Amino acid sequence: MPETTPPAETVAQTDWAALTAELDTHGHALTGQLITPAECRDITALYDHQHHFRTTVDMARHRFGSGRYRYFTHDLPDVVQALRDAFYPRLLPIAREWAAKLGKPAPWPDTLAEWLEKCHAAGQHRSAQILLRYGPGDWNALHRDVFGDMLFPLQVVIGLDTPGADFTGGEFLMTEQRPRAQSRGSAIALPQGHGLVFTTRDRPVATKRGWSNAPMRHGVSTVRSGRRHTLGLVFHDAA
Ligand SMILES: O=C(O)CCC(=O)C(=O)O
Numbered sequence: 001m002p003e004t005t006p007p008a009e010t011v012a013q014t015d016w017a018a019l020t021a022e023l024d025t026h027g028h029a030l031t032g033q034l035i036t037p038a039e040c041r042d043i044t045a046l047y048d049h050q051h052h053f054r055t056t057v058d059m060a061r062h063r064f065g066s067g068r069y070r071y072f073t074h075d076l077p078d079v080v081q082a083l084r085d086a087f088y089p090r091l092l093p094i095a096r097e098w099a100a101k102l103g104k105p106a107p108w109p110d111t112l113a114e115w116l117e118k119c120h121a122a123g124q125h126r127s128a129q130i131l132l133r134y135g136p137g138d139w140n141a142l143h144r145d146v147f148g149d150m151l152f153p154l155q156v157v158i159g160l161d162t163p164g165a166d167f168t169g170g171e172f173l174m175t176e177q178r179p180r181a182q183s184r185g186s187a188i189a190l191p192q193g194h195g196l197v198f199t200t201r202d203r204p205v206a207t208k209r210g211w212s213n214a215p216m217r218h219g220v221s222t223v224r225s226g227r228r229h230t231l232g233l234v235f236h237d238a239a
């Protein structure tokens with residue numbers, strides 16, 4: 001990938017047929033490289049500049065795990081805005097197809113701007129884009145990023161450091177609660193600059209009696225050494 005490719009183009013160049021198949025099978029799928037190591041470092045450096053953020057969450061204080069994350073204001077840095085804008089239209093057909101399989105409503109308009117207007121009208125008007133920082137001993141409890149009735153069912157996390165080099169441990173985790181059975185877990189090493197598309201709440205799985213809803217949760221295993229940063233993109237706003 002040339003140093004200068006804008007993130008919108010790298011998202012467009014992603015093999016979306018393969019990614020969709022992977023998402024349908026597992027509820028999560030890696031994108032390949034979206035941004036350069038230099039862009040990763042630039043995004044990580046934003047963490048220390050207060051004016052980009054509206055709120056800082058101490059995960060231990062809320063019993064969300066250990067570590068900190070910061071919610072960006074709506075005035076997103078260009079690269080973050082570009083990535084979010086580029087993903088929405090690609091994720092939309094998948095969200096609609098899943099809703100159709102589950103016989104659920106698909107309230108998502110064609111554009112992210114229109115969808116965000118609906119979120120705001122329903123009282124979800126705060127930015128939900130986050131930058132996370134984990135040090136040794138930090139982790140993220142299994143959870144779902146649902147902030148109200150307005151929910152877009154897919155989200156993206158982008159790794160900003162190199163597993164094994166910048167940090168050890170810190171795998172992205174997902175569990176899938178299977179119908180009338182015990183849960184299945186996955187652990188994913190997130191390469192620097194790569195994205196992982198995953199299910200926010202639940203996904204359709206084929207059963208003998210048709211499509212069934214499998215609740216999913218995600219989190220991060222304990223970081224053993226070094227520092228791990230990630231950029232979290234969510235497509236609904238928070239209350
Ligand atoms: O740090 C991670 O890999 C996961 C962060 C997270 O929970 C999210 O992006 O929603």
Ligand SMILES: [Fe+2]
Pocket residue numbers: 143144145218232
């Ligand atoms: Fe999350």
